[in-house]
Amino acid sequence: xxxxxxxxxxxxxxxxxxxxxxxxxxxxxxxxxxxxxxxxxxxxxxxxxxxxxxxxxxxxxxxxxxxxxxxxxxxxxxxxxxxxxxxxxxxxxxxxxxxxxxxxxxxxxxxxxx
Amino acid sequence: xxxxxxxxxxxxxxxxxxxxxxxxxxxxxxxxxxxxxxxxxxxxxxxxxxxxxxxxxxxxxxxxxxxxxxxxxxxxxxxxxxxxxxxxxxxxxxxxxxxxxxxxxxxxxx
Numbered sequence: 001x002x003x004x005x006x007x008x009x010x011x012x013x014x015x016x017x018x019x020x021x022x023x024x025x026x027x028x029x030x031x032x033x034x035x036x037x038x039x040x041x042x043x044x045x046x047x048x049x050x051x052x053x054x055x056x057x058x059x060x061x062x063x064x065x066x067x068x069x070x071x072x073x074x075x076x077x078x079x080x081x082x083x084x085x086x087x088x089x090x091x092x093x094x095x096x097x098x099x100x101x102x103x104x105x106x107x108x109x110x111x112x113x114x
Numbered sequence: 115x116x117x118x119x120x121x122x123x124x125x126x127x128x129x130x131x132x133x134x135x136x137x138x139x140x141x142x143x144x145x146x147x148x149x150x151x152x153x154x155x156x157x158x159x160x161x162x163x164x165x166x167x168x169x170x171x172x173x174x175x176x177x178x179x180x181x182x183x184x185x186x187x188x189x190x191x192x193x194x195x196x197x198x199x200x201x202x203x204x205x206x207x208x209x210x211x212x213x214x215x216x217x218x219x220x221x222x223x224x
Contacts, residue, residue: 031210042118042214043157043202055210090156099206100145102159 003027006091006106013081014114021076021109023091029104031097032074034066037088037108049074050097081113116141118205120215128223133190135218137203144206146179146186151217152199160188160201190220198222 034046048056049068065077092103145164149157163179176189200219204212
């Protein structure tokens, strides 16, 4: 619907597991983003890629590892997560930077760390 | 650092009543964006305001950007059940970063 597709929609993982979140955009956008949305907190930007190059890394713990193989795909690799990492992880894309143009969000992955 | 404060956190209204959410930035913004997130959904872009004092309308929604470009509001007239959700404002911090308000959740009383 939005042109940004995230999989899986829901994920339950143990603290010792390794999993990956996938995001794909069909909008021809140049920038892609990972956000974390926790209850009662503003959206937190995690990573930004522009033309496949990482431009922002907002002091995200190394247990989160992004990968952007091309301008249409974005991954978030997860390992040894903590229960407090449980949240909705949203991928977004924009034609230019979101500083002056709208962001299109995927439907998110609801992550639960047990 | 730059902050965007959004109030109220929640607003309960009867269907048909009006709803307003306010955003205040600690710094002047080049623009402000508004998004809506339905329950269980993802943020969806509503509008971007750029000019000082700008007012834009989308049907029952009225968006304003303050003269000093530090505050903004969203007003919904005669709320309907389809308006339920959380409304976020966001202002640019850099070319690739937005500073988000915490959101205002619109709840329609049964």
